[in-house]
Structure formats: structure tokens, C-alpha cells
Amino acid sequence: MSRQxxxxxxxxxxxxxxxxxxxxxxxxxxxxxxxxxxxxxxxxEGEILVNPARFMVKHLQYLLEMSxxxxxxxxxxxxxxxxxxxxxxxxxxxDYTHSGQIQSGTFLRFMILLPLLKRMxxxxxxxxxxxxxxxxxxKGDIGSPYAVYSLxxxxxxxxxxxxxxxxxxxxxxxxxxxxxxxxxxxxxxxLDLIPRVTARDNAVLAEHPDWFYWIDLKALPGFKPPExxxxxxxxxxxxxxxxxxxxxxxxxxxxxxxxxxxxxLDAELWSILQTRAQTTGESILTLIExxxxxxxxxxxxxxxNDVQPIWTDIAxxxxxxxxxxxVRSYLPEGQPPYxxxxxxxxxxxxxxxxxxxxxxxxxxxxxxxxxxxNIDGFRIDIGHTLPLPLQTKMFGAIKEIKPAAILIxxxxxxxxxREAAKSGYNVMLGSGWNIMTDITAERLQDYLRGLPxxxxxxxxxxxxxxxxxxxxxxxxxxxRLMAVFNYFLPNGIPYLTTGVEVYEQQPLNCGLADNTxxxxxPKAFFNTMAIDWVHEPxxxxxxxxxxxxxxxxxxxxxxxxxxxxxxxxxxxxYSYYMKDKLFSACFNLNPDQTQLLRTGLICPxxxxxxxxxxxxxxxxxxxxxxxxYELRPYQALVLGMELIS
Numbered sequence: 001m002s003r004q005x006x007x008x009x010x011x012x013x014x015x016x017x018x019x020x021x022x023x024x025x026x027x028x029x030x031x032x033x034x035x036x037x038x039x040x041x042x043x044x045e046g047e048i049l050v051n052p053a054r055f056m057v058k059h060l061q062y063l064l065e066m067s068x069x070x071x072x073x074x075x076x077x078x079x080x081x082x083x084x085x086x087x088x089x090x091x092x093x094x095d096y097t098h099s100g101q102i103q104s105g106t107f108l109r110f111m112i113l114l115p116l117l118k119r120m121x122x123x124x125x126x127x128x129x130x131x132x133x134x135x136x137x138x139k140g141d142i143g144s145p146y147a148v149y150s151l152x153x154x155x156x157x158x159x160x161x162x163x164x165x166x167x168x169x170x171x172x173x174x175x176x177x178x179x180x181x182x183x184x185x186x187x188x189x190x191l192d193l194i195p196r197v198t199a200r201d202n203a204v205l206a207e208h209p210d211w212f213y214w215i216d217l218k219a220l221p222g223f224k225p226p227e228x229x230x231x232x233x234x235x236x237x238x239x240x241x242x243x244x245x246x247x248x249x250x251x252x253x254x255x256x257x258x259x260x261x262x263x264x265l266d267a268e269l270w271s272i273l274q275t276r277a278q279t280t281g282e283s284i285l286t287l288i289e290x291x292x293x294x295x296x297x298x299x300x301x302x303x304x305n306d307v308q309p310i311w312t313d314i315a316x317x318x319x320x321x322x323x324x325x326x327v328r329s330y331l332p333e334g335q336p337p338y339x340x341x342x343x344x345x346x347x348x349x350x351x352x353x354x355x356x357x358x359x360x361x362x363x364x365x366x367x368x369x370x371x372x373x374n375i376d377g378f379r380i381d382i383g384h385t386l387p388l389p390l391q392t393k394m395f396g397a398i399k400e401i402k403p404a405a406i407l408i409x410x411x412x413x414x415x416x417x418r419e420a421a422k423s424g425y426n427v428m429l430g431s432g433w434n435i436m437t438d439i440t441a442e443r444l445q446d447y448l449r450g451l452p453x454x455x456x457x458x459x460x461x462x463x464x465x466x467x468x469x470x471x472x473x474x475x476x477x478x479x480r481l482m483a484v485f486n487y488f489l490p491n492g493i494p495y496l497t498t499g500v501e502v503y504e505q506q507p508l509n510c511g512l513a514d515n516t517x518x519x520x521x522p523k524a525f526f527n528t529m530a531i532d533w534v535h536e537p538x539x540x541x542x543x544x545x546x547x548x549x550x551x552x553x554x555x556x557x558x559x560x561x562x563x564x565x566x567x568x569x570x571x572x573x574y575s576y577y578m579k580d581k582l583f584s585a586c587f588n589l590n591p592d593q594t595q596l597l598r599t600g601l602i603c604p605x606x607x608x609x610x611x612x613x614x615x616x617x618x619x620x621x622x623x624x625x626x627x628x629y630e631l632r633p634y635q636a637l638v639l640g641m642e643l644i645s
Contacts, residue, residue: 004072004180004183004184005064005180005181005184006180007173007174007176007177007180008060008063008064008177008180008181008184010166010169010173010177011056011060011108011163011166011177012056012057012060012061012064014163014165014166015053015054015056015057015060015162016057018053019051019053019054019057021053023051023052023053024052024097025041025049025050025051025052026049026050026052026055026096026097027047027048027049027050027094027095027096027097027098028047028048028050028055028094028096028112029046029047029048029094029533029534030043030046030047030048030534031046031116031502031533031534031538032112032113032116032533033048034062034115034116034119035055035058035059035061035062035063035115036058036062037050037054037055037058037059039051039054045534046533046534046536047534052162053162056108056162059111059112060111060181062115063111063114063115063181063184063185064184066115066118066184066185067184067185070184070185070186071186072183072184072186073186074403074404075404076123076124076188076376076404076406078426078427078457078493079457080123080550080551080554081123081124081457081493081494082120082121082122082123082124082493082494082495082496082547083122083124083125083126083459083493083494083495083496084117084120084122084124084125084126084496084498085126085128085464085465085495085496085497085498086110086125086126086127086128086498087127087128087145087465087498087508087524087525088105088106088107088110088127088128088130088158089104089105089106089142089145089155089157089158090105090498090508090524090529090530090531091105091110091113091498091499091531092105092106092109092110092112092113093105093528093529093530093531094109094530094533095530102528102529102530104157104158104528105158106157106158106159106160106174107130107158107159107160107171107174107175107177107178108160108162108163108174108177108178109160110178111177111178111181114181114182114185114187116501116540117185117187118185118187119540119543119544120496120501120540120543120544120547121543121544121546121547121550122187122496123186123187123188124187124188124190124376124406124493125182125187125188125189125190126190126192126379126408127189127190127191127192128145128192128465128508129145129146129148129155129191129192129194130145130154130155130158130175130191130192131145131148131149131150131151131153131154131155131194132148132149132150132153132154132155132156133145133146133147133148133149133155133199134147134148134149134199134200134201134202134313136199136200136201136283136285136286136313137199137200137201137312137313138313138526139312139313139525139526140522140523140525140526140527141526141527141528142157142526142527142528143313143526144311144313144314144525144526145192145525146192146194146197146311146313146314146381146525147198147199147200147313147314148194148197148198148199148202148314149198149199149201149202149203150202150203151193151194151198151361151362151365151368151369152203152365152368153203154171154172154175156171158171158174158175159171159174160174172372172373175373176372176373176374179373179374179375180374183374188376188377188406189373189375189376190375190376190377190378190379190406190408191369191373191375191377191378191379192378192379192381193365193366193369193378193379193380193381194381195317195362195365195366195380195381195383195386195390195394196316196317196319196344196381196382196383196385196386197299197311197314197315197316197317197381197382198314198315198317199313199314199315200285200295200296200298200312200313200314200315201283201284201285201286204361205284205285205296206274206277206278206284208357208358209261209262209263209270209288210261210263210264210318211317211318211355211358212261212296212297212315212316212317212318213258213296213297213315213316213318213337213338213339214258214259214260214261214262214265214294214295214296214297214336214337215257215258215259215294215295215296215297216257216258216259216293216294217289217293217294217295218293219257220295220298223257223297223298223310224300224309224310225254225300225301225306225310225340225341226245226248226250226251226253226254226340227250227305228241228244228245228248228250228251228304228305229248229250230244231244231304231305232305233305233306233307234303234304234305234306234307235303235304235305236303236304237302237303237304237341237342237345237348238348239326239348241304242326242327242330242342243330245304245340245341245342246327246330246331247330251340252332254338254340255331255332255335255338255340257297258297258335258336258337258338259294259336260336260337261337262288262292262294265292265294266292269291269292270292273287273288273291273292296315297315297316297338297339298310298311298312298313298314298315299311299314299315299316299339300339301341302341302344302345302385303341304341308511316339316343316344317355317358317362318337318339318355318358319346319354319355319358319359319386319387319390320346320350320351320352320353320354320355320387321351321353321354321355322351322352322353323335323337323338323343323349323351324342324343324349324350324351325351325352326342326349327342327343327349344385345385346385346386346387346390347384347385347386347387347388347391350387350388354387354389354390359390359393362390362394363390363393363394363397366378366394366397366398367397367398367401370398370401370402370405371401376402376404376405376406377398377402377405377406377407377408378398378405378406378407378408379408379409379410380407380408380409380410380425381410382410383409383410383411383425384409384410384411384416384420388423391423391424392424395407395423395424399424406426406427407424407425407426407427408425408426408427408428408429409423409425409427409428409429409456410428410429411428411429411430412429412430412431412434412512413430413431414428414430414431414432414447414450414451414454414458415431415450416428417430417454417455417456417458418455420456421455421456425456426456426457427456427457427458427459427493428456428457428458428459429458429459429464430458430459431447431458432447432458432459432460432461432462432486432492433459433461433462433463433464433467433512433513434512434513435447436461436462436463436470436482437467437473437513437515439473439474439478439482439589440589441567441570441572441589444485444572444589445564445567445572448489448564448574449564451489451490451491451492451559451562452490452491452559452560452562453559454490454491456491457491457492457493458491458492458493459492459493459495460486460487460489460492460493460494460495461486461494461495461496461497462479462482462485462486463497463500464495464497464512465497465508465509465525466508466509466510466511466512467507467509467510467511467512467513467514468507468510468513468514468515468516469497469499469500469504469505469506469507470482470500471500471503471504471505472505472507472515473515474591474634475634476503477591477615477616477633477634477635478591478634479500479503479539480539480542480615480616480634480636481587481588481589481615481634481635481636483500483539483542483543483546483615484542484546484585484587484613484615484636484638485585485587485636487546487550488550488557488574488576488583488585488638490557490558490559490562491559494546496543498531499531499532500539501538501539501540501543502531502532502533502535502538502539503532503535503538503539504531504532504535506521506522506523506524506529507521507523507524508523508524508525509523509524509525510523542613542615545613546613549612549613549638553576553583553640555578556576556578556581556583557576557583558576558578561576561577561578562574562575562576563575563576563577565584565602565603566601568595568596568597568598568601569590569595569596570588570589570590570593570595571586571587571588571589571595571597571631572586572587572589573585573586573587573602575602575603577603580642580643580644581640581641581642581643582602582603582606582639582640582641582642582643583638583639583640583641584602584603584638584639584641585636585637585638585639586602586629586631586636586637586638586639587635587636587637588631588632588633588634588635588636589634590633590634591633591634592633593633594630594631594632594633595630595631596621596628596629596630596631597628597629597630597631597637598627598628599627599628599629599639599641600627602639602641603641603643605643605644606627606641606642606643606644607641607642607643607644608641608642609627609639609640609641610639610640610641611637611638611639612638612639612640613636613637613638614635614636614637614638615634615635615636615637616632616634616635616636617632618630618631618632618635618637
């Protein structure tokens with residue numbers, strides 16, 4: 001038995017021993033049957049009915065066979081990478097028993113999707129939070145995965161009931177097995193690490209109430225950050241704006257809602273409540289609210305006059321024991337610890353007294369997850385607000401365990417690429433998702449001009465887990481066009497949000513670039529939902545084609561060879577040129593009208609023109625200067641060309 005797939009082999013042995021048992025069959029999307037399982041009991045409307053033990057044996061054996069085609073490399077080639085973002089409970093959710101109820105995805109059932117990921121050339125699996133989250137103050141019907149209860153435990157909903165009878169087996173083994181399966185196929189696994197916020201009810205609250213900011217319980221209804229008059233919408237809290245913030249009457253009223261932590265407010269009562277919670281199992285937060293009339297302050301945006309609602313289920317960690325020297329002169333005497341636009345951003349406004357015990361716990365959590373599951377890195381949630389000394393300490397500990405760790409910054413702006421790279425990140429979210437909410441040639445061209453000079457790779461995407469779906473903005477045509485657009489960008493890593501492969505329109509969240517008008521629609525971050533895995537047709541054939549073309553032209557598709565070609569009407573073009581080779585990606589951004597593309601205008605002296613990719617069927621027509629192609633609305637066309645020397 002290979003040590004590299006020890007947990008995976010344990011699962012295989014377990015199911016192998018259960019193949020002859022009578023088990024309730026389960027329904028699966030037929031699209032998931034990449035292993036070619038044949039003894040299907042029923043087949044209808046894009047689903048298959050299978051014996052779960054026999055199917056899992058066939059599938060796990062298929063994964064082991066597939067592994068011979070891949071070598072797990074410690075160092076990731078980011079120029080040849082594709083990231084797949086998954087919320088496991090949602091990606092693998094399905095009505096497996098046809099009871100009319102959607103069952104949660106699990107670590108085990110997500111393994112079934114891994115061959116699909118390889119069809120899309122995925123080599124980095126980014127998992128949205130899999131940690132245990134709080135069941136108090138739920139958003140939606142199941143709660144947000146970002147309301148982390150413990151960084152040292154996993155969401156027990158991700159345990160698979162098919163594994164209930166495995167001996168000496170825990171949910172931690174299940175995640176480790178998924179990571180093993182990914183490594184067999186040379187897929188790195190990156191977890192969401194949440195070091196800046198936690199659930200308002202959490203595992204450390206009973207021992208460390210001073211790690212949080214507290215408000216009067218009566219202030220909780222309607223609690224929100226102050227609106228600062230004289231400053232525009234979505235304004236960054238820079239030092240020159242501190243006076244406007246702190247001289248505001250709304251800010252003074254806001255600060256007046258904060259209270260001392262319970263252990264300082266009434267030490268004797270606090271001790272009684274601690275003992276009671278330990279004895280009875282009652283929630284310590286509920287006891288604090290009932291007996292002391294205070295509660296952790298809900299978290300909010302660090303941007304001034306942001307319209308995002310507060311996050312009622314999470315609270316900020318108090319990373320410093322004291323406020324920044326830059327704001328002390330503005331504070332009323334005796335001001336209890338508080339959280340505001342500036343105190344959130346400890347990278348810009350650090351105090352003098354680090355909360356060292358808290359810092360040590362956060363670093364320990366990162367090391368625990370690396371060592372326990374053998375993952376390959378982290379996306380650091382709100383990482384750009386961490387104090388630099390804490391970030392340096394955390395990254396140093398991570399790289400001591402995993403020298404080639406993938407570290408993803410959530411920073412939303414490409415302009416911060418130097419700072420992100422200098423801080424130790426090797427990938428950042430960047431601003432593509434924002435640019436692509438309004439598909440115009442001018443916006444896209446401005447974005448493209450800055451890409452070759454980036455010092456860090458960025459997500460190349462038109463949607464993320466925090467934005468509405470691109471299909472909801474322009475249908476499958478725009479979804480296909482943007483898939484092509486994002487696949488060949490310099491310093492861009494194609495980024496696929498789970499469900500994009502079947503044109504899913506339901507969002508995971510709409511915190512950024514909301515196009516719903518604030519409608520209260522189901523979101524996978526908070527509600528029981530499943531992807532429409534039986535949707536036909538799907539995006540997979542185009543994604544496979546993009547993979548093949550990118551590999552074919554890998555030597556040409558380098559940042560130094562990139563340039564913007566002149567647009568032709570509503571057709572925007574970017575190209576790569578080296579010696580006598582030219583690669584051009586052309587996009588009709590008009591949603592309603594066809595456009596003519598003349599290849600002779602892209603570059604004079606063309607000798608041959610090859611059609612590499614058509615996102616929709618267009619057609620070559622005669623006439624004009626050189627060859628002419630008729631692009632349908634929202635059609636992408638990729639051409640390979642040779643020039644006359």
C-alpha cells in the first residue's frame with residue numbers, strides 16, 4: 001500500500017468489502033460517471049441509479065489508473081495552471097435518494113468530480129471554508145461557512161454517511177483522503193484560511209473574551225458602521241480621512257455602543273457564567289447576552305460608506321490590545337475597544353501591543369491544517385488587513401512546512417500587485433471580476449494593458465464565489481466568450497467557479513458587483529442548493545479545446561509577446577507575436593449584431609490563417625481586405641497565423 005494514498009486505499013478496501021451487501025442505491029448526475037460504471041440500475045433525465053459501494057470501487061480504481069498519467073510536482077507552474085473554486089457542500093450536493101431533499105456534498109462525493117476537473121485542465125483546487133462553522137445567528141437556512149466556529153475542526157456536514165461503519169476513522173481522514181486523490185492527479189489543494197474574523201459564537205470565546213469587540217446588546221438591532229458625510233460611496237479609509245471619520249457625530253454615536261469585554265465588565269459574574277457553560281453545555285454567548293447584556297460586534301466592511309450590509313454572523317478578532325497611535329487623539333476618554341474602518345486594517349493602523357497569544361493561535365491553526373491534511377497552501381481571507389508582522393510570521397511557518405506553498409491574496413485591485421508579491425503571496429484575486437461586470441472594449445483594453453507587467457499572477461475570471469454568475473449577465477453566449485477571453489491572458493490564471501461548466505446561474509454570493517438589485521434570492525453560501533448538473537449542453541467541450549490550444553501555443557503565449565491589436569468595430573482583439581507566428585483572440589462584444597473581422601487588418605503580410613477556436617459557429621466570407629470572418633453576437637474566435645518573412 002502506497003503511503004501517498006494510504007487513506008484513499010482504506011476507503012477502497014472498505015467499499016470493496018461492502019459490494020455484496022444490500023445497500024440503498026443512489027442517484028448521481030450522469031455527467032459524473034467519468035469512470036464508465038456500467039451496472040446502472042436506472043437511467044433517466046440526465047441521472048443514473050447506482051449501487052454506491054460498487055460505484056465507489058469502480059471510481060476509486062479509475063482514479064488510481066488515471067494517476068499513471070500524472071506526476072505530482074511540489075512546485076506549481078502558475079503559467080500553466082487552472083484554478084477550480086468549490087464550496088464542497090454545494091458542488092457535490094444532490095438529491096441522491098430522490099426524497100425531494102438535497103443532501104450535502106461531502107469530501108467523499110467530491111472525489112467523483114475530480115476526473116471532470118482534469119478534463120478542464122484544473123491543477124489547483126481552491127476550497128471555500130471547510131472548517132466547522134457556528135449554528136447560532138445563521139444566515140439563510142444553513143449558515144455561512146465563513147462564520148468559523150473552530151479553525152481546528154471541520155464541518156461535520158461534509159462527513160459522508162456511506163463511511164459511518166469505518167473503524168478508527170474521522171472526518172479529518174476524509175479530507176486527507178480527498179487531498180490524496182487530488183495529488184494522484186497532480187491537483188494542488190488550497191484551503192480558505194480565515195485569520196481575521198470568526199463566528200460571533202466560537203470555540204475560543206469562553207477562554208478569551210478579550211479577543212473580541214463588544215457592544216451593548218440593545219444596539220444589535222440596526223447596528224451598522226457610521227455614514228460619513230462629505231465622503232463619497234466606497235471610499236478607502238486613508239490617514240488623511242481619519243479626521244473626517246472621527247469628527248463625525250455618527251461616529252461618536254457609533255463608538256458609544258461599545259462595551260468592555262465580559263471578563264473586565266464583571267469578573268465575578270463572568271467566572272460564574274464560564275463554570276455554568278462548562279457544566280451544562282449551554283452556549284457561553286447566549287449566557288453572556290442574557291446575563292450581561294452585551295454581545296460581540298458584528299463585522300462590517302473596511303470601506304467608508306459601503307452599501308454592503310453588516311455580517312451579522314461574524315466578528316473581527318482584536319489583533320491589537322490598543323488602538324493605533326494615529327487615532328488615539330480622536331477618542332473619548334475611557335473608550336472601550338471598538339472596531340471601525342481603520343481598526344479593521346491592522347496593516348495600515350497597527351497598535352503598539354500585539355495580542356500575541358491570539359497571533360500564536362492563528363499561526364498554529366495554519367500549521368495544523370497543513371500537517372493534518374497535507375494541503376498545498378491557503379487563500380488568506382481579508383489577508384490584506386493583517387498586520388505585516390503577523391503575516392510574516394504566518395507565511396514563514398507555512399513555508400517551513402511547505403516551501404512551495406501557494407498563497408493567494410484576496411486583494412481586489414491589480415494596482416496592488418507589487419505589495420502582494422512583496423508580502424509573500426504568489427497569486428492574487430485582482431480586479432478582473434470587476435472589470436468584467438461591464439463588458440466594453442475600453443474597460444477590457446485598459447485592464448489588458450497592465451497585465452504583462454504584473455509581478456504576481458491574478459485570477460482570470462468574469463465571476464467569483466462572491467459575485468453574480470456571468471451567465472446571469474449575458475446568457476451562455478457571454479459565458480462562452482469570457483471563458484475564451486480569460487484563458488490566454490498574460491499573468492492570468494483561468495479561474496473557474498464551481499458550476500460554470502454547466503452554465504449555472506444561481507450565485508454562491510452577491511457581495512461584489514451585485515446585479516440583483518438587492519433581491520433576497522437563494523445563495524449557496526447560506527442556503528441548501530445544488531448545481532444544475534443535468535444542464536445540457538455544457539461548457540466542458542470548449543474548456544477542453546482551450547486546454548489543448550494553450551498547450552499547443554505555450555511557447556508563444558508569454559507576457560513579452562503580448563500586445564493589443566486595433567479593434568474592428570465592436571470586435572476587440574488581443575494578440576501574441578513572435579518571429580513569424582501570430583496568435584490572435586477576437587471577441588464580438590455586441591450582444592445583438594454580427595460583426596466583420598478582416599484578418600488582413602490584424603497584421604499585414606499574413607500567409608496562412610488557421611481557425612483554432614470558435615465559441616459559436618461563425619463563417620468565413622469572401623471580399624474585403626484579406627480574409628473576412630463573420631462573428632456572431634458574443635462570439636469569440638481564436639486564430640493561429642503565420643507571416644510572410
